[in-house]
Structure formats: structure tokens, C-alpha cells
Amino acid sequence: MRQRPGAVWAAPALAFFAVFAVAPLALVAVLSFTAWNGLGSPQWAGTANWTRMGEDAALPGSLRLSLILTAAAWCVQTPVSLLLGVWAAGRGRGRAALSAVFFVPLLMSNAAVALLWQSLLDPNFGLADLVGPLLLARDGDILGEPSRALAAVVLVVSWQFVPFHVLLYQAGARQIPEVLYDAAAIDGAGRVRRFFSITLPQLRYTVVSSTVLILVGSFTYFETILLMTGGGPGTATRVLPLHMYLTGFSAFEMGYASALAVLLVVVGTALSIVIVRTTGFASMRSRREGM
Amino acid sequence: MFRNRRGAGWTALIAAAVLAAGACGTSGPAGGGAAGEIRAWTLQGDAVNKVERDGVTAFNKSGGTDVRLETFLNDPYKQKLQVAMGAPNAPDVFINWGGGHLKQYVDAGQVADLTAEFQKDPAWLNSFLPSVMKTAQLGGKYYGVPERGMQPIVLFYNKDVFAAAGALPPKTWDDVLKLVDTFKGRKITPFALAGSQGWTELMWLEYLLDRVGGPAKFQAIMNGTAGAWNDPAVLRSLTMIRQLVDRGAFGTGFGSVDYDVGGASTLFATGKAAMHLMGSWEYATQLGQNPDFVKKGRMGWVPFPAVAGGAGDPRNIVGNPTNFYSVSAKTKDKAAAVRFLKETMTSDAYVQGMIGVGEIPAIKGLEPKLRGGPDAAYSTFIYSMVSGAPEFTQSWDQALTPSVSEALLTNLQKLFLKEIDPGEFAAAMGKAK
Numbered sequence: 001m002r003q004r005p006g007a008v009w010a011a012p013a014l015a016f017f018a019v020f021a022v023a024p025l026a027l028v029a030v031l032s033f034t035a036w037n038g039l040g041s042p043q044w045a046g047t048a049n050w051t052r053m054g055e056d057a058a059l060p061g062s063l064r065l066s067l068i069l070t071a072a073a074w075c076v077q078t079p080v081s082l083l084l085g086v087w088a089a090g091r092g093r094g095r096a097a098l099s100a101v102f103f104v105p106l107l108m109s110n111a112a113v114a115l116l117w118q119s120l121l122d123p124n125f126g127l128a129d130l131v132g133p134l135l136l137a138r139d140g141d142i143l144g145e146p147s148r149a150l151a152a153v154v155l156v157v158s159w160q161f162v163p164f165h166v167l168l169y170q171a172g173a174r175q176i177p178e179v180l181y182d183a184a185a186i187d188g189a190g191r192v193r194r195f196f197s198i199t200l201p202q203l204r205y206t207v208v209s210s211t212v213l214i215l216v217g218s219f220t221y222f223e224t225i226l227l228m229t230g231g232g233p234g235t236a237t238r239v240l241p242l243h244m245y246l247t248g249f250s251a252f253e254m255g256y257a258s259a260l261a262v263l264l265v266v267v268g269t270a271l272s273i274v275i276v277r278t279t280g281f282a283s284m285r286s287r288r289e290g291m
Numbered sequence: 292m293f294r295n296r297r298g299a300g301w302t303a304l305i306a307a308a309v310l311a312a313g314a315c316g317t318s319g320p321a322g323g324g325a326a327g328e329i330r331a332w333t334l335q336g337d338a339v340n341k342v343e344r345d346g347v348t349a350f351n352k353s354g355g356t357d358v359r360l361e362t363f364l365n366d367p368y369k370q371k372l373q374v375a376m377g378a379p380n381a382p383d384v385f386i387n388w389g390g391g392h393l394k395q396y397v398d399a400g401q402v403a404d405l406t407a408e409f410q411k412d413p414a415w416l417n418s419f420l421p422s423v424m425k426t427a428q429l430g431g432k433y434y435g436v437p438e439r440g441m442q443p444i445v446l447f448y449n450k451d452v453f454a455a456a457g458a459l460p461p462k463t464w465d466d467v468l469k470l471v472d473t474f475k476g477r478k479i480t481p482f483a484l485a486g487s488q489g490w491t492e493l494m495w496l497e498y499l500l501d502r503v504g505g506p507a508k509f510q511a512i513m514n515g516t517a518g519a520w521n522d523p524a525v526l527r528s529l530t531m532i533r534q535l536v537d538r539g540a541f542g543t544g545f546g547s548v549d550y551d552v553g554g555a556s557t558l559f560a561t562g563k564a565a566m567h568l569m570g571s572w573e574y575a576t577q578l579g580q581n582p583d584f585v586k587k588g589r590m591g592w593v594p595f596p597a598v599a600g601g602a603g604d605p606r607n608i609v610g611n612p613t614n615f616y617s618v619s620a621k622t623k624d625k626a627a628a629v630r631f632l633k634e635t636m637t638s639d640a641y642v643q644g645m646i647g648v649g650e651i652p653a654i655k656g657l658e659p660k661l662r663g664g665p666d667a668a669y670s671t672f673i674y675s676m677v678s679g680a681p682e683f684t685q686s687w688d689q690a691l692t693p694s695v696s697e698a699l700l701t702n703l704q705k706l707f708l709k710e711i712d713p714g715e716f717a718a719a720m721g722k723a724k
Contacts, residue, residue: 037373037395037693038373038374038377039373039376039377039395039396039399039401040377040399040400057719058701115552118549118552119552121547122547122548122549122552122554123544123547123548124544124548124554124557124558124563125554125557128547139543139544140544141543141544141546141547142547143487143546143547144486144487144544144545144546144547144548145546145547146546146708146710229487230487230488231701232487232489232546232701232704233486233487233546233704233708234701234704234705234708234710235701235705238701246697247697249370250693250697251693251694251696251697251698252373252693252694253694
């Protein structure tokens with residue numbers, strides 16, 4: 001067995017991680033104990049920002065919205081990208097061509113996606129006037145109606161990120177050895193049976209990776225929402241990351257915004273650790289033992 | 292997989308500590324700009340930037356220190372400025388809105404006091420409209436020079452729609468309520484409202500409180516007087532807004548309408564809405580988006596209606612008095628910066644150029660120039676409205692500190708959406724600080 005590479009090899013990556021991830025995190029943690037509006041130097045504020053969390057009337061609402069958005073995004077994205085990915089893994093020129101088309105939303109910038117959908121959902125000049133009645137919005141008012149705005153955000157964010165997860169599932173499905181399917185076919189398993197008995201178990205780690213990415217990604221995501229609704233109407237789409245952004249860069253309360261950022265980091269990290277632990281992903285046991 | 296985490300964690304922690312220490316040690320020299328050059332920051336806008344550039348070019352030709360103009364988009368600018376003023380690369384001269392926006396920089400000691408300069412040259416100070424200069428005056432000292440046009444809020448109306456309904460533009464609040472019913476009966480939205488943005492809704496509250504309670508009520512709010520948000524005049528104004536919403540004055544879909552992408556202006560110009568309460572820039576917006584609407588004389592304008600029994604003078608106006616140029620306290624060459632403001636902002640070529648692009652500078656005795664300029668009917672209306680106004684209250688979102696305005700705009704959206712009532716609004720704002 002060859003000698004394992006020395007720790008020196010990890011130094012560039014570690015340095016990079018330290019500068020762009022650990023150092024900002026540490027600074028944010030320090031800032032969360034200060035009062036600072038971006039001008040002058042931060043003033044020590046003790047735990048004022050942290051006790052303020054208990055009084056912030058907007059915080060429970062935005063935390064709840066974030067959790068709803070995260071759960072809804074997973075429920076929409078996982079089945080769609082799993083099915084599309086497995087389908088796209090098959091052979092055929094038609095599939096390749098369509099897969100390329102499905103990939104397009106991922107290539108668009110966040111700003112373009114947000115502005116495109118904002119225009120499409122405009123009740124006066126967009127498609128919403130036609131589509132709205134089908135979605136029980138008689139006057140096509142989708143983004144302006146608190147109960148519908150969040151649903152619209154979930155759909156747009158899903159539309160934007162499904163292609164990425166399709167790519168994961170497509171790659172995963174192509175790794176599954178053909179012999180498994182051949183054996184199953186000999187035993188008389190149909191298409192549906194083969195999907196549930198072979199494809200799905202073999203894709204287990206892909207599902208976990210994709211799930212972690214969707215959950216943590218949705219929980220911390222805000223660019224498209226900022227541009228599409230700005231957190232409105234009222235606070236109907238003011239998710240936690242957006243609440244943090246607006247506190248920091250609209251209200252210029254950097255101290256409290258930093259405290260919210262730390263909260264986001266803690267919840268996001270906890271989320272991914274829990275998933276990785278409970279699914280056995282960490283042990284990385286082979287799915288193809290005995291093959 | 293988790294085995295090495297602790298070791299890596301320590302390494303990372305040490306690295307972070309080293310970095311943090313390094314970051315604290317670098318407060319380098321105030322940089323930015325070549326020697327003998329001062330930087331002026333302004334807001335982007337093709338037409339007005341050209342006039343500003345011409346002004347800078349003329350100044351640079353006069354010799355001495357050169358000015359370099361840098362332009363920024365409106366919304367990101369506030370963030371950019373906030374970050375830059377706290378950093379070593381602050382601009383020498385920067386555009387701002389006066390009032391609360393400027394105050395936080397003044398409080399941080401980052402703005403040069405121009406009072407002495409004005410005292411040395413009283414004619415310079417006297418060339419500006421006093422109601423506008425008040426916005427650049429903080430704690431009795433002057434910190435800014437008017438740079439662009441005045442932007443009071445005006446009630447625009449669609450003349451075609453009014454003619455078809457046989458209606459006249461409103462003079463009083465009762466007229467407003469009657470007109471709402473008239474236009475609703477004709478399936479026309481009475482008022483266009485870009486309700487996805489709180490600042491368009493704020494215009495209603497600003498005018499109503501001024502008409503109902505007079506400018507002192509907002510002064511109390513601005514000074515942070517306890518209970519100012521619970522004043523009966525504030526509650527009455529909020530209730531009037533709620534009545535308008537309930538009556539259908541803004542239609543049902545206003546929450547999706549956006550001003551920046553032209554939603555509200557197009558609804559208004561195409562006759563789907565009869566009136567539009569908006570800043571004076573709506574004229575230029577319509578001229579760009581729907582030129583025929585303006586050029587064929589189908590857009591009309593009136594001051595905000597009077598409220599019977601209200602304490603405020605109906606000639607009072609609200610809006611953005613103007614944009615100011617202020618000088619950074621850190622500038623290397625204050626004398627050059629002041630000379631630039633003095634020689635450029637009131638020069639004939641600059642004022643004429645501003646009028647040419649539809650901006651009406653806050654300078655006394657402009658009527659003859661405006662009458663000879665483009666869009667004379669509109670520009671003289673705005674000019675006489677501002678010069679005849681006893682009080683020009685600054686837009687609240689500019690006058691209040693950023694954290695309070697942020698809460699204000701969010702709560703106002705909720706009020707318009709009927710998620711909270713006037714009492715809850717006042718209670719929520721009473722807590723904001």
C-alpha cells in the first residue's frame with residue numbers, strides 16, 4: 001500500500017477554507033455582540049442582539065416561512081428531479097436533446113430568473129391574467145396576495161434548481177450496473193418493480209446528497225426571492241435569510257443581522273448533520289456488496 | 292470521516308485568529324483618486340449625468356484640482372455609500388437626500404460643515420429656495436448644496452378617463468371619495484398603486500398626516516417623541532387609508548404592481564386607472580414610456596386635495612426636496628470641493644442644462660427660464676408649487692433612520708393588505724427604533 005499523502009497537500013484547500021469560510025464566520029460571530037450601522041467602528045453591545053431575538057416579532061414568522069419553503073422545495077424538487085434524472089439517464093437522441101433543454105434554467109442568472117417570473121406573473125401585463133383563474137386567483141393577483149406569493153416562490157425556486165438535481169440523479173442512475181436490470185428482467189420484474197427494487201435503493205446516497213443540498217440550499221436561499229417579491233407582500237415571503245439581509249443592508253443594523261446570520265449557520269449545519277447521521281450516509285457503506 | 296475534524300477545526304481557528312489580527316492592523320492611508328483629483332459620486336441617469344459631466348468638464352478646464360465623476364444605480368448606491376464612508380476609500384463629494392439619510396453620516400463625523408462657507412458668501416446661500424435648504428440643515432448647520440431637481444409628490448390624472456366620466460380632478464377629500472365610487476362604477480381602478488413597493492403607499496400617509504395634523508406631527512415622529520405614532524392625527528390618517536382600501540380605491544391586485552418595471556405608470560397611461568399619486572418624476576417616466584400620453588396633453592396634474600377640518604395648510608407639500616452634494620470630512624482638498632460646488636451648482640449653463648432635461652433646480656427666480664424651457668406648463672406648476680409651499684416635508688423613508696423606515700415600509704404594506712389595523716400599525720411603529 002502506498003503511503004498516504006502528507007498534510008501539506010491539504011494546506012491550500014485549508015487556507016482557502018479558512019479565509020473564505022472560517023474567518024468571515026468568526027467575524028460575524030464577533031459582530032453579533034456589537035452594535036454597528038456600517039459607519040464608524042462597531043460598539044460593544046454585550047448580548048443585546050441575542051436577547052432581542054426573543055422580542056423580534058418578525059423572527060418566528062420568518063423562521064416558520066423558511067421551514068415551510070424548505071419542506072415544500074424538497075417535496076416538489078425531489079420527485080420531479082428523481083423521475084426526470086432516471087429518465088434522462090436512458091439512451092436515445094430525443095432524451096439527450098430534451099435533457100439539454102431542461103438544463104437551461106440552471107444556466108440563467110438569478111436576476112434573470114427573478115425578473116422573468118416577475119413579468120410572467122404580472123396580473124396586468126403578464127400571463128397571470130390568463131393562468132391566474134386556473135390557480136383560483138380570479139384577478140390574476142399571485143405575487144400580491146400573501147397566501148399565493150409563497151407558493152409562487154416555491155415553484156420558481158424549484159424550476160430554477162430541479163435541473164441541477166436532475167443532473168445528480170442522471171449521473172447516479174448511469175452508475176447502476178446493467179446486470180441488475182438484466183437479472184430482474186429474467187425474474188419477470190416489470191418497469192415499476194425495477195424502479196422501486198433496483199433504481200431507488202441504488203440511488204440511496206444520491207438521494208441523501210441531493211436532499212442535503214436542497215434542504216440547506218433552500219433554508220439559506222434568498223436572491224431570487226429578494227428580486228421577485230422583496231419579502232412582500234407585507235412579510236408573506238420574508239424568509240429568515242431575507243430577514244437577515246434586510247436587517248443588515250436596508251435597516252443597517254449589522255449587529256443584529258450578524259446574530260441572525262449565526263442562527264442561520266447553526267440551524268443549517270444542524271440540519272445537514274442530522275440528515276447525514278440518520279441516513280447512514282457518513283459510514284459510506286457500499287451499496288453493491290457482494291457484486 | 293469525522294476523525295480529523297477536531298484537528299482541522301483547531302487549524303482553522305488559528306488561521307482565523309491570525310487573519311482577524313491582520314485585518315485589524317490594516318488601517319492604511321486614506322486612498323482613492325490620483326493626486327490632485329477629487330472624486331464625486333452621483334446617481335445614474337443618462338440625461339442628468341450628461342449635464343453633470345458638462346459641469347465637471349467646465350470646472351476641470353478652469354485649472355487646479357480636477358473632479359472625477361462616478362455614477363451608481365439608485366438602490367445599491369445607499370448600501371455602497373454606507374460601506375464606503377466607513378472605509379478608507381470614501382468619495383470626496385457625494386450625492387445624498389439630506390435629512391435623516393445625511394444625519395447618520397453627520398453624527399458619525401464624516402461630513403464637512405459648510406456653514407462657514409455659506410456665511411462668507413450669503414448671496415450663494417440666498418440663491419437657493421429656503422424650504423429646500425432646510426433639508427440640508429442639521430442642528431443649525433448646513434451640510435449640503437442642492438444639486439438636482441426638486442421632486443414634490445403630485446396627484447396626476449388621466450384627462451381622457453375624467454372626460455369620459457364627466458368628472459373633475461379632486462380638490463377635497465370628499466371629492467376623492469366620490470371619484471372612487473364614480474370610477475369603480477365604470478370598472479376603472481380609481482388610483483394606480485405600485486403596492487409591491489412600500490414607498491408608493493407611504494406617499495398617501497405622508498400627505499394625509501400633513502393635511503390632517505400639519506407638519507408638526509411628523510416632526511414629533513422624526514424626533515422620536517414618545518407616543519408620536521399614537522397621535523390621534525396619525526390614527527385618523529391611517530383610518531382614512533384603510534377606508535380607501537376598503538372602498539376599492541386601488542383595485543384588488545395592487546400588491547403585485549411594481550413601479551420600477553413600469554406597472555403602475557402603464558395602468559394609468561392606458562386608462563385602466565384614473566389617477567396616480569407619484570413623485571414629480573412621473574412626468575419624465577411617462578415621457579419615456581408613453582410619450583403620446585404626455586405630448587398630446589392627456590395627462591393632468593393637481594396638488595394633493597385638502598382635508599376639511601384638517602390642521603395642515605393645503606399648500607404644504609411632501610416629497611424629496613432635492614438631492615444634495617455634501618463634502619466628506621476626510622477629503623484631502625476641501626477647498627477644491629467647495630469651489631467645485633460653488634462654481635458649478637448655480638452656474639447658468641448647469642441650471643439651464645438641468646431644466647433642459649426636466650429637472651427643476653431649487654434656485655430662486657427661475658420662472659422666466661422655465662417658461663422658455665421645454666414642458667413649460669408642467670415645470671412652472673412644480674416650481675410655483677414648491678416656492679409657494681409654507682412647508683416641504685421630506686419623504687419619511689429618507690427622513691427617518693434606515694431601521695425605522697424599513698419597519699415603516701413593511702408595516703405599511705401590511706396595513707394596505709389589511710393584515711393589521713391602524714392601532715396595530717401604531718403599536719408596531721412605536722416599538723421600532
